[in-house]
Amino acid sequence: MNTLEIANLSKSFGGVRAVDAVTFAVRPGEFLALIGPNGAGKSTCFNMINGQLAPDSGSIRFADREIAGLPSRMIWQLGVGRTFQVAATFVSMTVVENVQLALLSHAGEIFRGWRPVARRHRERALELLGEVGMREAAERASRELAYGDIKRLEFAIALASAPKLLLMDEPTAGMAPRERTDLITLVKRLVVERGISVLFTEHSMDVVFAFADRIIVLARGKLIADGDAKAVRENALVQQVYFGTGKSFERKRELLP
Amino acid sequence: MTVQSLLFQAIDGLAAASGLFFVAAGLSLIFGVTRIVNIAHGSLYMLGTYVAATIALRFEGALGFWGGVILTAALIGLFGAVIEIVLLRRIYRAPELFQLLATFALVLIINDAALWIWGPEDLLGPRAPGLRGAIEVLGRRLPTYNVFLIVIGPLVLLILHLALAKTRFGRLVRAATQDREMVGALGVNQGLLFTSVFALGSLLAGLGGALQVAREPASLLTDLIVISDAFVVVVVGGMGSITGAYLAAVIIAEVKALCISIGTASIAGVAFNFSKLTLVAEFLVMAVVLIVRPHGLLGRRQTVMRSLAEPEEPLRPAPAALKAVGAGVVVALALTPLLARSQPYVLVLGIDVLLMVLFATSLHFIMGPGGMHSFGHAAYFGLGAYGAGLLVKWFAATMPFGLVAAPILALLGALLFGWFAVRLSGVYLAMLTLAFAQIVWSIATQWGELTGGSNGILGIWPSAPFDIRSAFFLLTAALTLLGVLLLRRLLFAPFGYAMRAGRDSQLRAEAIGIDVRRVHWIGFAIAGAVAGVAGGLFAFAKGSISPETIDVGRSIDALVMVLLGGIQTLTGPIVGASVFAVLQDTVMRQTEYWRALLGAIILALVLLFPAGIVGGLARLRLRLVRP
Ligand SMILES: Nc1ncnc2c1ncn2[C@@H]1O[C@H](COP(=O)(O)OP(=O)(O)OP(=O)(O)O)[C@@H](O)[C@H]1O
Numbered sequence: 001m002n003t004l005e006i007a008n009l010s011k012s013f014g015g016v017r018a019v020d021a022v023t024f025a026v027r028p029g030e031f032l033a034l035i036g037p038n039g040a041g042k043s044t045c046f047n048m049i050n051g052q053l054a055p056d057s058g059s060i061r062f063a064d065r066e067i068a069g070l071p072s073r074m075i076w077q078l079g080v081g082r083t084f085q086v087a088a089t090f091v092s093m094t095v096v097e098n099v100q101l102a103l104l105s106h107a108g109e110i111f112r113g114w115r116p117v118a119r120r121h122r123e124r125a126l127e128l129l130g131e132v133g134m135r136e137a138a139e140r141a142s143r144e145l146a147y148g149d150i151k152r153l154e155f156a157i158a159l160a161s162a163p164k165l166l167l168m169d170e171p172t173a174g175m176a177p178r179e180r181t182d183l184i185t186l187v188k189r190l191v192v193e194r195g196i197s198v199l200f201t202e203h204s205m206d207v208v209f210a211f212a213d214r215i216i217v218l219a220r221g222k223l224i225a226d227g228d229a230k231a232v233r234e235n236a237l238v239q240q241v242y243f244g245t246g247k248s249f250e251r252k253r254e255l256l257p
Numbered sequence: 258m259t260v261q262s263l264l265f266q267a268i269d270g271l272a273a274a275s276g277l278f279f280v281a282a283g284l285s286l287i288f289g290v291t292r293i294v295n296i297a298h299g300s301l302y303m304l305g306t307y308v309a310a311t312i313a314l315r316f317e318g319a320l321g322f323w324g325g326v327i328l329t330a331a332l333i334g335l336f337g338a339v340i341e342i343v344l345l346r347r348i349y350r351a352p353e354l355f356q357l358l359a360t361f362a363l364v365l366i367i368n369d370a371a372l373w374i375w376g377p378e379d380l381l382g383p384r385a386p387g388l389r390g391a392i393e394v395l396g397r398r399l400p401t402y403n404v405f406l407i408v409i410g411p412l413v414l415l416i417l418h419l420a421l422a423k424t425r426f427g428r429l430v431r432a433a434t435q436d437r438e439m440v441g442a443l444g445v446n447q448g449l450l451f452t453s454v455f456a457l458g459s460l461l462a463g464l465g466g467a468l469q470v471a472r473e474p475a476s477l478l479t480d481l482i483v484i485s486d487a488f489v490v491v492v493v494g495g496m497g498s499i500t501g502a503y504l505a506a507v508i509i510a511e512v513k514a515l516c517i518s519i520g521t522a523s524i525a526g527v528a529f530n531f532s533k534l535t536l537v538a539e540f541l542v543m544a545v546v547l548i549v550r551p552h553g554l555l556g557r558r559q560t561v562m563r564s565l566a567e568p569e570e571p572l573r574p575a576p577a578a579l580k581a582v583g584a585g586v587v588v589a590l591a592l593t594p595l596l597a598r599s600q601p602y603v604l605v606l607g608i609d610v611l612l613m614v615l616f617a618t619s620l621h622f623i624m625g626p627g628g629m630h631s632f633g634h635a636a637y638f639g640l641g642a643y644g645a646g647l648l649v650k651w652f653a654a655t656m657p658f659g660l661v662a663a664p665i666l667a668l669l670g671a672l673l674f675g676w677f678a679v680r681l682s683g684v685y686l687a688m689l690t691l692a693f694a695q696i697v698w699s700i701a702t703q704w705g706e707l708t709g710g711s712n713g714i715l716g717i718w719p720s721a722p723f724d725i726r727s728a729f730f731l732l733t734a735a736l737t738l739l740g741v742l743l744l745r746r747l748l749f750a751p752f753g754y755a756m757r758a759g760r761d762s763q764l765r766a767e768a769i770g771i772d773v774r775r776v777h778w779i780g781f782a783i784a785g786a787v788a789g790v791a792g793g794l795f796a797f798a799k800g801s802i803s804p805e806t807i808d809v810g811r812s813i814d815a816l817v818m819v820l821l822g823g824i825q826t827l828t829g830p831i832v833g834a835s836v837f838a839v840l841q842d843t844v845m846r847q848t849e850y851w852r853a854l855l856g857a858i859i860l861a862l863v864l865l866f867p868a869g870i871v872g873g874l875a876r877l878r879l880r881l882v883r884p
């Protein structure tokens with residue numbers, strides 16, 4: 001049984017069909033890349049899967065349940081974690097508090113208890129921070145972090161709820177190439193250990209071809225290719241979308257951020 | 258009531274709609290372009306009434322009146338331009354809350370200026386030359402002046418509409434309303450555009466005021482009444498939409514007309530006077546519209562403006578020094594009754610200070626960590642005070658019952674109003690909370706049989722053993738301490754973190770399973786209940802309660818206290834409230850023009866010390882420690 005099944009998913013903004021009858025699935029434990037040019041509809045797909053947006057039509061099945069249109073906190077409860085294209089953390093809190101709050105929420109303790117947050121789930125939070133290489137920064141204010149570290153913190157927050165599926169929207173955006181590879185290596189190791197399925201978007205083709213188990217390609221809201229690195233690289237439609245002509249992927253690599 | 262009388266009232270209502278429209282259109286225009294909600298817009302209208310009446314009385318005849326109307330509009334427009342250049346330019350980039358407060362400071366200053374120039378008495382202008390008659394409509398007499406107003410409203414709407422659609426200025430205004438960043442990109446002189454829009458909006462307000470002179474005397478009370486009406490109209494119509502403003506003005510004027518024409522009707526055997534509903538009715542319309550269409554009838558979703566407030570430091574537990582200070586304060590409070598033997602006034606002042614501390618801390622709870630800038634916190638203070646007062650008045654209850662009823666009534670009110678309020682944010686939330694506070698105030702004023710009307714309730718005295726001042730002081734101190742510590746503890750608990758999480762990033766909070774609306778709703782209710790305790794104690798401390806003590810001024814006092822201390826610190830509201838209450842007692846009592854003084858304090862805060870006292874001290878310390 002697939003972790004996530006999406007069928008005929010559509011969403012329009014005004015006249016723009018941001019996502020147009022998209023169908024695909026995420027298999028258990030898969031590291032699946034969703035790629036496409038800017039404005040292809042990737043983030044919109046993510047927003048519908050995690051409940052931030054209600055789809056116009058189509059179905060989203062997760063854990064044998066229809067989740068299209070549910071509020072995002074319910075979808076999270078069912079086991080879908082999310083990181084954002086523009087990283088979102090709680091800027092008035094320390095790094096470790098960000099993770100502690102996610103743990104508290106996962107334990108259903110938001111409305112429970114007087115005990116100060118500072119002493120709750122702290123060990124576990126530090127452990128998670130250690131795993132993403134952020135243990136040293138635990139007591140810093142999260143607003144002081146460098147962008148790459150914010151992305152790591154977001155990853156730790158997402159792991160806190162032990163999700164079955166993780167949606168990662170451009171986890172390495174705005175990072176140097178070296179840092180980028182390091183982070184994806186880390187992400188992949190941690191999710192494989194935990195058996196988490198991942199759907200991620202990424203503009204760096206290096207990263208995509210080196211790490212993804214499978215790649216699906218979106219262009220102007222439509223799904224145009226689905227397969228492994230080799231198949232996608234050689235797909236004529238994909239080449240056309242990315243270059244208009246049909247040159248190789250290699251040039252594009254330098255052009256992309 | 259007949260169909261005819263209903264129709265007649267409906268036609269007459271259109272005349273009122275025109276007046277509302279002039280103010281609301283200006284307000285809406287200014288908001289659309291500058292993103293500033295100009296609370297002083299009602300004050301410009303009020304100035305219009307005074308100036309026009311003065312001119313018309315001075316130069317009699319048609320020229321004096323009609324020329325005066327035009328001259329007044331021009332003068333108020335000019336005055337608006339001056340305000341924009343001198344004040345508003347400095348705060349376009351400030352947080353929304355500060356903008357609202359700065360324009361409110363103008364309200365206070367302009368009101369006192371008018372008091373100084375024209376005195377406290379109402380100023381009655383002449384009736385409009387040439388339009389003093391009446392025509393027969395549906396068997397009743399409709400003043401020709403009202404016919405004139407009915408026509409001129411849509412006429413001005415048409416002119417504005419054409420000006421916005423056809424001229425270069427209009428295109429710029431529309432572009433700025435839709436996307437502010439774009440105007441900068443177009444290479445337009447933004448300063449000039451903003452100044453002229455502000456002048457145009459002010460001119461409309463002045464015109465509205467000037468035309469009103471023939472119907473009503475100029476009065477110092479007009480500013481707040483008009484601004485709250487205009488807010489309702491703008492919010493219902495949709496911020497930035499001129500047509501929406503007219504539509505909303507008509508709807509609200511008609512609803513009011515309907516209430517008046519129904520008069521007293523009996524529902525299920527109980528006589529009910531609908532004409533008393535007029536004040537509440539418009540706010541009910543607004544509440545309904547905001548729920549169904551959160552951005553107003555013809556409004557669009559506004560692009561979320563970046564909050565430009567400095568990010569907040571993480572919450573740290575009280576350091577030893579602060580704990581020591583806290584313990585010192587507790588000891589000092591316990592010993593105060595001893596001091597009071599020689600200085601009895603200390604107790605009176607002390608009770609005032611303590612109650613304001615409790616009230617301000619409860620507002621800070623939702624305003625700071627919750628990010629909900631309530632402009633109507635007096636509602637819950639008032640519900641508490643009246644909850645206690647009514648119980649005493651109608652059931653001769655003793656103080657313990659009164660003090661239990663106070664937070665309960667406030668809690669119920671906060672649960673009801675908060676349910677709506679947490680669905681909005683930013684200025685919309687501020688306006689809705691203000692509207693709810695107006696509803697509470699109107700009920701207290703208008704439901705005379707129950708509440709004693711504007712006289713309020715007298716004879717709410719504490720029962721033994723608290724009928725001795727010092728005992729009452731200790732009770733107040735204990736309850737204040739309890740309330741402050743309770744709220745503080747909550748902020749360190751998961752609930753407080755969840756509230757801040759929802760404020761910092763709603764997206765992220767929902768994505769980790771936090772029901773932000775619910776958390777904020779509960780926070781709102783808790784703050785309301787605590788404010789209710791302060792209100793209940795206030796009633797017993799003064800022995801009486803009247804609508805005057807729970808009006809919009811008290812809401813604003815609370816905001817000022819929070820900002821004075823510093824919104825980003827937990828001790829801020831305590832320090833701010835103490836300083837403010839003492840200031841009010843010492844300085845402000847000395848002068849008739851305390852409003853202007855308060856206005857000046859607010860402006861100084863906004864322009865010079867945005868971090869408040871505690872925030873400012875903390876920054877100073879940081880600078881000394883880390884050079
Ligand atoms: N809330 C919205 N309102 C209107 N249009 C939107 C909204 N969100 C997305 N769009 C539009 O939908 C299309 C798809 O946007 P989306 O953000 O999903 O693209 P993307 O593939 O994530 O692009 P990128 O690689 O730049 O992040 C774009 O044309 C975008 O302008």
Ligand SMILES: [Mg+2]
Nearest residue numbers: 042043044085
């Ligand atoms: Mg995107």
